[in-house]
Amino acid sequence: MSRGFSLIEATAAVAVISIVMLGTSLLLSRLPITGREARDQDVALRVARTRLELLQGGGYAALPTTTPMAFNDSLLTTLASSSASLTVADYASTTKRVDVNVSWLGSKGMRTITLTSLISQSAGLP
C-alpha cells in the first residue's frame, strides 16, 4: 500500500536539519572570537616585549626596587580590562630576574601572559 511520511518521520527530519543548522551557526559565532583571541594575545606579547626591551636598555642599576609595579603602554587601551605589571627579584648576587605580566579580558575570563628575563650588572645593551 502506498502511503506518505508519518508525522513522526517528518518531525525527526526537521529536528536533524535544525541540529545541523544550529551546529553551523555555533561554529560561525566562534570564528570572530578565535580571531580576536589570537590578535589580543599578540598585542599583549608585544607590550611585554617592549617593557623587557626598555628594562634591558635601562640596565641593571635602573631596575625598579619596589615591585610589583604597574606600568602603562599605549597598546594596552586596545585590550579589554587590561593591566600590566612587572616584578623584580634577586636571582644571583649581580643578576636580577624580571617577570613582566600582561592581563586582559578574553572570551573565557581573564587571561595573562608572562615573559621572564635575567638582567645582569655586567652585561646589557650598549
Next chain:
Amino acid sequence: MNRTRGFTLLETGIVLGITVFAMAALTNLYVTFTRVYGYEQVYTGMAGSANESMAAIEAAVLPADGVLVSHAFSTGTFTTGTSTLVLELPSIDASGVTLFGLKDYIAIYATSTYLMRRVEANVQSVRVTGTKQLAGSLASLSLTYDNADVTLAKSITASLRMNAQYNGQTASSTLSQVLYLRNTP
C-alpha cells in the same frame, strides 16, 4: 477511507510556510557566514602584514651600527624623520660573519599608504640590494628617537597603524614597539 485525495489548502499553506522559513534561515546563515568570513580574512591579512612590517623594522634596527641623518641611495636620498628611517649596518657574509669596514644601508619609509624598504648592500654582503613593499594599507607610521641627534640614538619607538575596508566596515590594527640598537659603538 480508501479514496485518493490531494492536500487541502491548509496543509499546502503550512508546508509552504515551513519551506519559506527554512529557506530564509539558510539564506541568512549563508549571508552571515560570507560577511563574517570576508571581514575576518581582511582583518587577519592586515594584522599579518602589520606584524610582518614590524618584524622587518626590527630585523633592520637590531643589527644596525646606528641611525644616519641621511644617505644617498641610488634611487634617491632618504632623510631620517618621523616616517623615514635610514640605518647603517655592518655587512655580513653567508655564514653571518661581519665583514669589517664594509657597510650596508637600509631605508624604511612610507609613501602614501605603502610601507617600503630600500636595501643597498655592499657587493660582498649576503644582503640583497632592492626595494620591497612591506605593506600596502598603511594609515600612519611614526618613528621617534631617544636622542634629538639621531646619530646618537640608542632606541627607536616604532608605531604603525593599518586600515582595511570590507563592505563599508573599517578594520584597523595598531602596533607599537620600542627597539634598541644592539650594535652601536
